[in-house]
Amino acid sequence: MKFIIEKKEKVKQFATIFRHAKSLCENVNLYLNDIGLYIQGMTSCHTSLFELKLSNDWFAEYICERDKIIGVNCELLFKCIDCLQEGQKIIISQVKDRLCLQFTGGKNNIDKNFEMPLITLEEERLEVPAADYDTDITIDSHKFTELINELSIFGEDIRMNCVNNQDDSVFTLTGSGISTGSMIVNIKEEDMIEWCCLDNLNLNLLFSVEYLKNICQFSKINRCLILSISENLPLRISYSLSSWMDKATKGEKEEIDTTMDESNNITFFVAPKIED
Incomplete structure (x- = not known):
């Protein structure tokens, strides 16, 4: 195995x-x-799950002659990745019971080699069924991250309310606490990149701000994210991995690719909180 x-x-x-x-x-x-x-990864309390999909042609080179399952420790992998320098490429391979990482190339960079032990995980892979959501909201990932960070100041939970009827169409985020006051954000359709929504919709769901903040840490992956919301389904937040938010040449208008690459993406699922 090598990629x-x-x-x-x-x-x-x-x-x-x-x-x-x-x-x-x-x-x-x-x-x-x-x-x-x-x-696939899941939080310890089983309320949030993520899936990462990368097709073989996403990589510069990809070799896998037979099916493999490799267990790794995320903290140790983070320590290796944190040594990556600008301009270096990543080479990952398996040698017996070790995962080998190489960071090479780049101007004035020193090549680095890492080895980390593989681990055996007894976790079963969960099948996440395909589902049609009541609303899909495509929004600037940095703006959404800023809003979540600001809302987190006012409480441990964030309420999402999505309304679409003859009188109004608005997506509202609310953060509040008994002693902290409240913050309400009304996001209208013109504030979004895209909005697909069923008619006569009124969704009102509560989510832990901790999980939303963790997911927003991935906002550098893409300039936009897609929020998918339904009454009886986990919140779905998706980042496509087929485009990158490179800075545009000065004076040129940036094009935002809102297409979700089904073969190359990272998707998060968050269960809503049960209210009394």
């Missing part, structure tokens, strides 16, 4: 994922086959 990540934007995406995966779970299994790489 190489070479393009600057993809190296940044991959590094961002594994810098922050440790905030969600301690260990993960890497599922590899000739099609690509799949990772």
